[in-house]
Amino acid sequence: MFFLVNLLHFSHYFFFLDLPVNITILGPGAVGSLWACYLQKAGHNVSLWTRSSTPSELSLSLNAKDNSSHSFSCNDKDSLIHCDLLFITVKAWQVESALLPLLPLLSQETILLFMHNGMGAIDAIKAHINHHPVLQATTTHGALKESSHTIKHTGMGHTVIGPFNASGNQCQFLQNVLEHSLPSIEWNPGIDIALWKKLAINCAINPLTAIHQCKNGQLSQPDINQDVIHVCTEVHQVLQKEDIEWEEIELVSMVNQVISATSENYSSMNRDCFHKRKTEIDFITGYLLQKAKQHGISTPINETLYNQIKQLEENLL
Numbered sequence: 001m002f003f004l005v006n007l008l009h010f011s012h013y014f015f016f017l018d019l020p021v022n023i024t025i026l027g028p029g030a031v032g033s034l035w036a037c038y039l040q041k042a043g044h045n046v047s048l049w050t051r052s053s054t055p056s057e058l059s060l061s062l063n064a065k066d067n068s069s070h071s072f073s074c075n076d077k078d079s080l081i082h083c084d085l086l087f088i089t090v091k092a093w094q095v096e097s098a099l100l101p102l103l104p105l106l107s108q109e110t111i112l113l114f115m116h117n118g119m120g121a122i123d124a125i126k127a128h129i130n131h132h133p134v135l136q137a138t139t140t141h142g143a144l145k146e147s148s149h150t151i152k153h154t155g156m157g158h159t160v161i162g163p164f165n166a167s168g169n170q171c172q173f174l175q176n177v178l179e180h181s182l183p184s185i186e187w188n189p190g191i192d193i194a195l196w197k198k199l200a201i202n203c204a205i206n207p208l209t210a211i212h213q214c215k216n217g218q219l220s221q222p223d224i225n226q227d228v229i230h231v232c233t234e235v236h237q238v239l240q241k242e243d244i245e246w247e248e249i250e251l252v253s254m255v256n257q258v259i260s261a262t263s264e265n266y267s268s269m270n271r272d273c274f275h276k277r278k279t280e281i282d283f284i285t286g287y288l289l290q291k292a293k294q295h296g297i298s299t300p301i302n303e304t305l306y307n308q309i310k311q312l313e314e315n316l317l
C-alpha cells in the first residue's frame, strides 16, 4: 500500500477497497500504544518506533481482560521506509529530536500525522516537513499505560483531524481509516480552532494540578476554582485576538465539564512532575504567553503558573 499518496486523487475509490495501510507509530506511550492496538485490530500493518533500539518486537495487550495480545515490530527500518502513514505521538517537546533523524528514511509521500498536547512544535520544524502531507489531531480518548505491556483505554473519546499544509488537505480519506479503527473521528479543515480550544483547557487544568499535586477533580473546590477562572479570563483574551470564537462563559463551562468528567484522573502535567519528567509547559502555557506577547496582552496569572512549573522542572530534573 506504499502508493497510498499516489492514489490521493482516487482516494474515495481507494477506500472502498478497504485495503490495509502501512503505519508506523512514533512514540508508543499511552496514546500511541492505544492507537497501535486499535489500528492493528482493524487490519492495518502497524509497527512501532521507539527511543531505544531494543527490543525488536513488542507485545501489548489492550485492557487487562483482553486475551488477545498485539505483537508489533519495533524500530524496523524497512517498515519505516515503506510506511504510508507516520503517526507521531511523542510529546510536543520530543517532536523535533524524535522526527528529524527519521526524515531521510521516509518517502516524500508518507503522511505525517501529529497528535500531542500543546501547540507550536510543528511550526518549529515546518521547513523540514512541508514536502510531506502533514496533518494534526487532537483526541479526548483516555489511555493509561499500566505496565510496559498493558494499555488501559480509560475513556471513550472523540478525535479531530485536519490539515497542516495543502497536501495534508488532500488526506481526508484518513478519517475513514481511523474511524474504522477507533471512532469517532471528525475531519476539520480548521483544526487550529480545535487545537486552541484544547490548549485553553490544558492551560486551565494542567499547571494547577501539577503545582497542587492534585487530581483534576480537586480544581472544582471553590478556592482553586477561582484560579481556574482567572486563568480562563486571560486565555480568553488571547483567543479573541486569535479569532477563535468562544465566549468566556463557554470556555469556563467546558473547563469545569472536563474537570468533572476527569475528576478521578491526574493530568499529564501532574504525572510528569510526579515522575520527575520534563513537562509540556513550553507548548501549552508557554505558547499562550508567546501569543499574548505578540498581541500586547498582559497575562500575569499564566506567567506565574509558567514560572512555577519551570521552577518545579528545574528542581525535579
Ligand code: KPL
Pocket: 117, 201, 202, 205, 206, 216, 258, 262, 265, 266, 267, 268, 269
Ligand atoms: O488533556 C488533559 C491532560 O491531562 O493532558 C486533560 C484534558 C487535562 C485531562 O487530564
